[in-house]
Amino acid sequence: MQTKLLQGNQAMAEAAIYAGARFYAGYPITPSSEIAEESARLLPKVGGVYVQMEDEIGSIGAIVGASLAGAKSYTATSGPGFSLMQENLGMAVMGEVPCVIINVQRSGPSTGLATKPSQSDIMQARWGRHGDQSIIALSPATVQECFTVTVKAFNFAEKYRVPVILNADEIVAHMRENFTMPAPGEIEVWDRKSPAAAPDQYRPFEPDDDGIAPLAAYGSDYVYHVTSSMHGYEGYSNNNPATAAWKIAHLHQKLERYRDEIVMTKSFDTDDADILLITCGSTTRAAREAALALRRQGVKAGVLQLITVWPFADEQVKSLGRNAKTVVVPEMNYSGQLAGEIQRILGPDKDIRRVNKYNGQIITPQDILTAIKPD
Amino acid sequence: MSHATGIKYLKKDCLPLMWCSGCGHGTVLGAMLRAFEELGYENNNTVVVTGIGCWGKADDYLLTNALHVTHGRALAFATGVKAYNPKLNVVVLMGDGDGVTIGGNHFIHAARRNIDVTAIIVNNLNYGMTGGQCSGTTPAGSYTSTTLYGNPEREIDVCALAEAAGANYVARGTVYHGMQLKNHIKEALNKKGFSLVEVVGPCPTQFGKKNQMKKPVDMLRWLKEKGVSKEKYNKLDNPQGEGYFVIGKLVDKDAPDFNTRYDEIRARAMGL
Numbered sequence: 270m271q272t273k274l275l276q277g278n279q280a281m282a283e284a285a286i287y288a289g290a291r292f293y294a295g296y297p298i299t300p301s302s303e304i305a306e307e308s309a310r311l312l313p314k315v316g317g318v319y320v321q322m323e324d325e326i327g328s329i330g331a332i333v334g335a336s337l338a339g340a341k342s343y344t345a346t347s348g349p350g351f352s353l354m355q356e357n358l359g360m361a362v363m364g365e366v367p368c369v370i371i372n373v374q375r376s377g378p379s380t381g382l383a384t385k386p387s388q389s390d391i392m393q394a395r396w397g398r399h400g401d402q403s404i405i406a407l408s409p410a411t412v413q414e415c416f417t418v419t420v421k422a423f424n425f426a427e428k429y430r431v432p433v434i435l436n437a438d439e440i441v442a443h444m445r446e447n448f449t450m451p452a453p454g455e456i457e458v459w460d461r462k463s464p465a466a467a468p469d470q471y472r473p474f475e476p477d478d479d480g481i482a483p484l485a486a487y488g489s490d491y492v493y494h495v496t497s498s499m500h501g502y503e504g505y506s507n508n509n510p511a512t513a514a515w516k517i518a519h520l521h522q523k524l525e526r527y528r529d530e531i532v533m534t535k536s537f538d539t540d541d542a543d544i545l546l547i548t549c550g551s552t553t554r555a556a557r558e559a560a561l562a563l564r565r566q567g568v569k570a571g572v573l574q575l576i577t578v579w580p581f582a583d584e585q586v587k588s589l590g591r592n593a594k595t596v597v598v599p600e601m602n603y604s605g606q607l608a609g610e611i612q613r614i615l616g617p618d619k620d621i622r623r624v625n626k627y628n629g630q631i632i633t634p635q636d637i638l639t640a641i642k643p644d
Numbered sequence: 645m646s647h648a649t650g651i652k653y654l655k656k657d658c659l660p661l662m663w664c665s666g667c668g669h670g671t672v673l674g675a676m677l678r679a680f681e682e683l684g685y686e687n688n689n690t691v692v693v694t695g696i697g698c699w700g701k702a703d704d705y706l707l708t709n710a711l712h713v714t715h716g717r718a719l720a721f722a723t724g725v726k727a728y729n730p731k732l733n734v735v736v737l738m739g740d741g742d743g744v745t746i747g748g749n750h751f752i753h754a755a756r757r758n759i760d761v762t763a764i765i766v767n768n769l770n771y772g773m774t775g776g777q778c779s780g781t782t783p784a785g786s787y788t789s790t791t792l793y794g795n796p797e798r799e800i801d802v803c804a805l806a807e808a809a810g811a812n813y814v815a816r817g818t819v820y821h822g823m824q825l826k827n828h829i830k831e832a833l834n835k836k837g838f839s840l841v842e843v844v845g846p847c848p849t850q851f852g853k854k855n856q857m858k859k860p861v862d863m864l865r866w867l868k869e870k871g872v873s874k875e876k877y878n879k880l881d882n883p884q885g886e887g888y889f890v891i892g893k894l895v896d897k898d899a900p901d902f903n904t905r906y907d908e909i910r911a912r913a914m915g916l
Contacts, residue, residue, distance in 0.1 A: 292728050313913035318727050318906060323753035327720035330713065330750075334693070334724025337711060338732065342724070360714050468688075487709045487725060488732050492688045494703065496712035497696075505658075506704055506712065 275448035277415040277441045278345075281371055282307030283450070284419035285343050288458055290369070291317035292340035294331035296324050296350060299384050300439040301373035304345035325350035329357040332368045337495060339486030341423055341460075345371035347439075349380065351390060352397070359398035361432035362520060364495040365474065365482065367461055369422045371435040373442040374550075376629050385629030386439035388550055389602035394434045395579050401517055403524045405531055406434040406579040410553040412446045417456060418533075418576060424459040425531060429523055430481055436578055438601070440551035440631055464491055474516075475502035480523045524580060533576040534585045538564065542571030544641065545593035547586060547611055549575040551631070552599045558634035575607075583614050590615045597641050599624035599632045650677025653687060658705050664772075666852075666860025668819030668845035669699050672766055675826040676735070680708075683833055690733045693722040695742035698773045698847075699766040702737050716746030719754040722761045730760065730903040733833065740767040744800050745780035755809035758837045760901040764829065765802055765840065768847035776850030783887075787854040802842045807895045812837030814895035819845045820867035821891060828893065837901040844871060844889065 275283075282304050285293070293308040309319040318335070322328040325346050332342035346354060351372040361368055374390045376382035390397075394406040405425050409418040419435060426433040464471050464483040473493040476482045482502075485491035498506035499513045524531065537557055539545060544563060546556040553574045563570035573589050575582050590596050590611065598608035598621060605623045612621050624640040626632045654677060663669045680690065690708040694700040696715035703710035713721045718736050726734045743765040744751050754761065770788050771777045777790040781802060785794045806814045813835040817825035825843060832839035846852060846863030857863045871891040877883050 292724065294724060294727075310913075313906075313910040316910070320723065320727050320757075320902075322720065322723070323749050326717060327723070327750050327753070330717045330720030331724030331727070333713075334711065334721040334726075335728040336724075338691075338725045338729040340728045342728075356714050357717060357720075364711075486729075487691045488689055488729050490688060492707065492709050494706075494710040494712070496703070496710075497714055498712060505655075506701075 272447055272449045274445050275412055276303060276443060276445045277409070277412045277437065278303035278373070278443065279307050280412050280415035280448055281345070281419045281435065281437065282311060284416040285369070285423065286311050286315060287451070287456070288341065288420045288423035289460065290341040290343050290423060291315065292332060292335035292342035293317070293344065294320045294322050294328045294335070294342070295344045295346065296322055296328050298347045298350045300375055300442055301345045301347045301371065304371060325353040326357060329354040329361070329370065333357065333361050333364065333366045336366050336368045337487050339488070341367070341427065343369040343371065345373065347373045348375045348377050348390065351393065355397040358432055359400055359402070360497045362398065362402045362404065363497050365430040366432065366495070367426035367430055367484070368432050369419070369426055369435060370432060371437060374436060374438045382629035384439070386551070386601055386631060387627070388438055388552065388600050389606065389627070390436060391578060391602070391606040394436050403521045404434060404579050405431060405524065405577070406436045407576055408436045408550040408578050409441055409576070410550055410574060411441065412444060412448045414576070415441060416448065416451070420456050420458065421533070424457070427459050427461040428481070429527060430461065430484055431524070436550070438550045468492070472502040473504045474500060476519065476523070480526050528580050531577055532580060532582045532585070534582050535574040535576060536589070537572040537574070539571035539573055539589050541569050542589070542592070543594045544568060544570040544597060545589055545595070546570065546572045546597045546599065546637070547575065547607065548572060548599060549578050549607060552601060555632045555634045555637060556599055559637035562634060562638060581610050586611055586614045590619065595620050595622060595641065597622045597624060597637065599637050601626055601632060603627045648678040648681040650674060650681050653677045653680055653707050655705050655707050661705065662701060663698060664849040666846060666848035666863065667698070668768070668843070669702065669766060671819045671822055672764065672825065672843050672845065673702055673705065675822060676764060676829050678826050679830040679833055682830060685733055689731070690735070691725050692735050692737060693718045693725065694737045695739070695747065697739040697742050697771070699737055699739045700742055716742050717750060718742065719747060719750040719761070719763065723754060723757070723759050726759055726761050727902060727906070734761040735833070736761050736763045738763065738765050740765060740769065740781040740802070741771045741779040744802050744805065748780065752805065752809045755806050755811040755838045755840070758810060758812060758899055758901045760836050760838070760903060762832045762839045762841070764843065766843045766845045767802060768845045768851060770847055770851045772847045772850045776854070788851065803840065803894050806840040810838070810899070811840050811895060812897050812899055812901070813839035815893045816842045816844065816889070816891045818867040818871040818891055819843060820864050821871065824891070831893070837899060
């Protein structure tokens with residue numbers, strides 16, 4: 270057991286290696302650059318490959334290619350780079366290609382406050398791509414979680430044959446705090462399912478009973494096609510309406526089926542909470558501090574942290590939110606991207622206090638306390 | 645050795661080809677598959693990466709591994725495949741729009757990086773599938789559905805761009821010169837490092853009919869007459885002005901490819 274002072278970005282890179290990732294392609298952008306730098310240092314030592322691509326479009330293309338060649342692969346970026354990746358992220362969804370995309374959220378629109386924190390890519394993570402599809406997006410709040418949640422991201426990618434977004438934010442990415450490196454084997458690591466069929470029987474998009482199709486690697490005994498076009502079990506392009514309907518439904522249903530496994534939350538003092546703060550990412554820290562301050566004043570306050578941002582934690586929000594008199598949603602954006610979803614779940618009559626900050630500065634516990642003070 | 649047909653890589657139940665009559669893509673596909681066969685490529689050890697467009701549909705007819713991706717990005721996907729598994733034969737099929745217009749940046753950097761893939765760009769001088777608009781290779785002054793009064797922009801010389809960016813092998817062929825084309829593709833596949841074969845091809849449906857080449861045969865005659873060896877080209881009075889272009893091998897060198905270089909880096913990182 271080794272405890273050291275570590276940065277969130279470094280912890281995410283360490284976690285990728287721990288999870289078995291052996292291929293990184295990326296393009297430098299603050300505040301995610303340390304992930305690239307750490308990956309460039311660590312990957313060749315373990316037999317992996319680091320490629321610095323010409324842009325973010327190429328970066329995600331390369332990790333999709335490497336994944337199909339058999340690698341656990343990942344890239345990291347921030348705001349503008351994440352926008353550039355969206356089209357090829359759609360390709361990864363369509364091709365059911367496991368890979369991890371780390372988006373260290375920063376201020377926008379456009380170049381915005383280039384190095385300042387934000388949580389305004391919550392909807393971009395969910396809906397950034399054209400076409401109708403589902404996605405997994407996770408959000409860590411501590412350096413330790415940067416590690417554990419990154420390993421989870423790879424596990425989900427491998428298990429469900431999907432791209433997974435790690436929607437971190439600048440605060441947690443650049444924060445340094447005590448970190449304990451898990452021993453090998455201490456955190457479970459999952460690998461993708463290989464085909465068991467005879468090579469001439471392999472259909473790369475035919476789901477097993479568990480709803481997931483096994484994935485061979487290029488160069489193995491199995492020969493297969495992956496296409497960005499609509500396709501059936503064989504992987505060849507196919508415009509048949511029934512095939513298209515099956516495929517779109519499949520992309521949604523394979524995540525719906527495992528929703529309970531995918532949706533991860535943490536609760537702090539929520540059992541009797543009259544005031545429920547719901548957060549994701551680094552604002553969880555300010556929310557916890559605010560809740561503790563309220564408890565000291567005799568107000569029953571608690572925090573529900575959404576580690577999984579997509580699919581949304583409808584059940585958890587519903588069961589805890591119903592009992593609370595007031596729901597408070599602090600987030601670093603103007604539009605209340607998290608709050609809107611919570612209002613959808615709890616209904617228009619629920620008192621939801623939005624605490625939004627979008628000036629590039631972090632939300633403090635005092636900001637939250639001020640916002641929920643009775644009028 | 646019996647005559648190579650390339651049939652073991654062809655998905656026959658998809659025939660006939662979807663391309664327009666007079667299109668050259670089938671000829672290029674045939675040349676490529678014969679080259680595969682002559683080199684003894686195995687279906688499972690070969691990955692054909694394709695972009696979007698008419699030529700990008702070529703994977704529909706293949707029994708090899710294939711990866712059909714987004715418009716302009718095929719070389720980026722191929723880079724990931726090859727960088728992770730250097731044992732695979734990676735071939736990238738793109739049109740002129742895909743390869744050097746929307747995909748120009750990836751093209752330059754794949755050549756600079758010297759990733760060991762073979763790019764086969766079929767240049768038919770326009771966006772055929774989208775309705776015959778101008779692309780980055782449409783000759784200045786040519787007529788397309790978006791250059792109704794003549795193209796105000798100049799065209800990219802695909803081979804010169806590859807050479808300048810550092811490709812190890814560059815050749816230009818045409819759909820008319822079938823045997824020569826197959827041999828260039830074979831040489832390119834055999835070359836370690838980034839290799840390019842630009843194939844000038846006819847698009848009678850979209851390009852020819854707007855540019856005084858109404859019938860498919862007119863376009864083939866154009867390829868036959870204007871595609872000339874470097875020697876012949878240099879002897880002509882005003883070759884560029886008359887629309888002549890050089891065919892044949894233009895670059896052949898052996899700079900170390902990305903994976904070879906990366907192996908050295910990895911050994912250094914591991915302290916070997």
